Amino acid sequence: MLEITSAQNPRLKAAHKLKDRRERDKTGLFVIEGFREISRAKSIEIETLFICPELFLGSNEGALIQSTNVETLKLSPALFKKLSFRDRPDGLFAVGKKPESQLPKLSNNPFLVIAQAIEKPGNLGSILRSCDAAGVDGCIVADRCTDIYNPNVVRASVGTLFTVPTTEMPSDELLPWLKKNNIQIVATTPDTDLEFTHADLTGPVAIAVGTEQLGLSDAWLSQADIKVRIPMLGEADSLNVAAATTLMLYEVLRQR
């Protein structure tokens, strides 16, 4: 195993630069940090793995390192902490290749999430975690705003970015694709009387949610097959977007 001892090491510097979106776009590489995240990244081609055994939290790191089957570079705790994007690094930091973007395979009764132009990596990560839990066919990010390979998406998703088929697509391609596949677009909006628990969500559905600030765009609202609202009994007029998405996904599960 190679050991890196200088902060000026070019591979270390290249990996740290992947914090920057332009660098990820340019190289096609991204960062997967943490034991659970790397464990779930079975679908990803890992290129390099930086480790720091002094920072390991468990006892299964050895098996995980072997399973990735790539070159492993060892760092001191001080160097690893410089490389890490986290407050409490756990000694595992992988560089992986972004997979090719492809539309999710549809099940017999399609169940999709459309996340339009989500801004905050934490929200997108939390949405993916709920997508994994609810067993959706896939999550399609329409009109990308936050990069799905942002390290904070990987982290907030706890690696479910790799278990949920996830891709990006412009709305003007995605809308006709959904129509062609007879998938009902379900839009959450305050401008309807139909409560989400009263809508029939048992058929093929795409749950569409919009940006934190403005909600879904007019294109999505006007093409929605079902518009539902989430009851709001307090002073605020909306929920956090990931919370709202989770409610919708589990309502589909409950009805099915």
Add this chain to the structure above:
Amino acid sequence: MLEITSAQNPRLKAAHKLKDRRERDKTGLFVIEGFREISRAKSIEIETLFICPELFLGSNEGALIQSTNVETLKLSPALFKKLSFRDRPDGLFAVGKKPESQLPKLSNNPFLVIAQAIEKPGNLGSILRSCDAAGVDGCIVADRCTDIYNPNVVRASVGTLFTVPTTEMPSDELLPWLKKNNIQIVATTPDTDLEFTHADLTGPVAIAVGTEQLGLSDAWLSQADIKVRIPMLGEADSLNVAAATTLMLYEVLRQR
């Protein structure tokens, strides 16, 4: 209206220091930034209001400023951006007094949220937003970890920190108080067969959720009256804590 023109102004420096928890604890003051947040802080005694009209986004700022009825200090955009805790400040930054901690008033059919030792301000803020929307009697933070007056809690809650009766209390005082008031403790945990949609949540309930890393402590799990699980169909073993809380709250609403 006073205008501050120096970054060395002591009132400006004192306000900026409130980013730091120790400073908030010492002074009993905290920051409420943003139009919606300040609008919802009717229950809070505002001490100072910093404004920057060039950064206002809407046209109702004047009325809001008048309604706070406190000394207003004007800043240039450059100074305001230095003061602000946000990426996109909207020209309104208030310093308020932390209210006295008190237990929420119970309705005829009590409905509470217990958030144990939540670490991330964004999660606590998102939980409060859902508490507001679901009309709970209050949210009690057991064994505080993140400070409820952290500026990021105020922001992520979009000011619902002020519309939801919120307080902090150690678990060993809170547990007997709930028992005394005949409120059923509902714990969410993977270690049960009862799905949350099958439990009877129509009576007086306190929905208890635990830390992001470890879930609820043994004290809460052992004293819970009802243990429920949220179905997890994917690879991950839990949802984001705010997403899970939202599901539980809306299930109570649906059943009631």
